[in-house]
Amino acid sequence: MARAAQPQDAKTSVNAGEAAPPVIANRERPGEPVRHVASKEELLEFYRQMLLIRRFEEKAGQLYGLGLIGGFCHLYIGQEAVAVGIQSALEVGKDSVITGYRDHGHMLAYGIDPKLIMAELTGRVAGISRGKGGSMHMFSVEHGFYGGHGIVGAQVSLGTGLAFAHKYKGDGGINVAYFGDGAANQGQVSESMNMAELWKLPIIFVIENNQYAMGTSVNRSSSEDQLFRRGESFRVPGIQVDGMDVLAVRGATNTAVEWVRAGKGPVLLELKTYRYRGHSMSDPAKYRSRDEVQAVREKSDPIEAAKRELDALGVGEDELKALDKEIRKIVAEAADFAEESPEPELSDLHTDVLVGQY
Ligand SMILES: Cc1ncc(C[n+]2csc(CCOP(=O)(O)OP(=O)(O)O)c2C)c(N)n1
Ligand SMILES: [Mg+2]
Secondary structure (H helix, E strand, O other), X not given: OOOOOOHHHHHHOXXXXXXXXXXXXXXXXXXXXXXXXXXXXXXXHHHHXXXXXXXXXXXXXXXXXXXXXOOOOOOOOOOHHHHHHHHOOOOEOOEEEEOOOOOHHHHHHOOOOHHHHHHHHOOOOOOOOOOOOOOOOOOXXXXXXXXXXXXXXXXXXXXXXXXXXXXXXXXXXXXXXXXXXXXXXXXXXXXXXXXXXXXXXXXXXXXXXXXXXXXXXXXXXXXXXXXXXXXXXXXXXXXXXXXXXHXXXXXXXXXXXXXXXXXXXXXXXXXXXXXXXXXXXOOOOOOOOHHHHHHHHHHHOXXXXXXXHHHHOOOOHHHHHHHHHHHHHXXXXXXXXXXXXXXXXXXXXXXOOOOOOO
C-alpha cells in the first residue's frame, strides 16, 4: 500500500511539486542541494557561455535553412543553463561526458572551439570529427567528450561503461550521461542504473526533461512523470532541479559531484527545462501552442534570468551589449570558417571507422 508523503521526503528535491519520494530507512543520501553562490565574474562567465550557445544555435538554424547543414540538426535553444551549469562543475580531461544528438551546447560549454563544432555541422574536414560525424555524432576524446549519439538511450549504457572504466583504472574521474525525458523510458536506462548502483560506479545520470520527446509530452508517455524518482527502485538517489536557473543547476551538480567522487555510487539529476524550437529542424511543432512556448520564454528564460541577476550585481547594459557583440563576432567567424573549409576527400570515406585492423 502506498504510504503518505512525509515532510522530510522532499529533502533531496528542489521544486519537487506535491509529489515526494519515499524515505528509504537507514540510508545515507546526498545533502540538500543549495543554489550555487557565484561571484560576479563567475556568473558573467556562465552568462557568456549560455549566450554563446544561443547565438551559435541561431546561426546553425540559419545555415541549415541555407542548405549548408545536411541531415538532422537538433537545436539546444532554451536548455542552455543545463549544459553550462553542469559542465562548469567538471574537470576537463579527467571526467567524461556523453549525450544524445542534441549535443552542440554541451561541447560549447566544455570550451571546445565553436569553429570546429560549426565545421562539423557543415560536414567539413576541419570539423572536430573531420566532417564525418555531423551534428549528432561529434566526439572529442581529448576533452573526454564521447558523443553525440543518435540511438535514444544508448548513451546511458555507454556512459555506464565509461564510469566503469573510471573506477577500474582508478583515475578519479566521473561520467556524466545526459539523456532526455523520452529516453528515460528506455529499458537499457533502468538496467544501467541498476548496475551502476550495484557496482557503485562514478556516474551522474542527467535527465534533461524538456517536456517533450519529439511530439509526445512527458505526461502522455510516462506513468511516473516525476523523473527524478526513476532510480528509486535501484536505490539511486534523485534530485529534481530548476533547469532554467544556471545557479540551481550548478548547485545541484556540486552536491551530485561530491557524492559520486566520494565513491558513494550514482546520482540521478532531473533538470526541468524546455526547448523553444521544434524537436529537429524538420519539426512543424503542431503538438503545442505558440502561447505555451511564448509563456516559457517570457517567464523562465535562463539567459534573461541571469541578466537580471547580473544587473543586480552592478553589471551594466553597456557591458552586456559589448559581450553580445563579441559573441556574435565569434559565431560569425565560426560560420565563415565552416563554409570555407573543404569537404573531406573521398579517400577518407573508410578512415576512422574502426580503431584497429581486423
Ligand atoms: C532507439 C530509438 N528509438 C527511437 C528513435 C527516434 N527518436 C529520435 S529522438 C526521439 C525523442 C527523444 O526524446 P527525448 O529523449 O525527450 O530527447 P529530446 O529530443 O527531447 O532532447 C525519438 C523517439 C531513436 N533515434 N532511437
Ligand atoms: Mg525531451
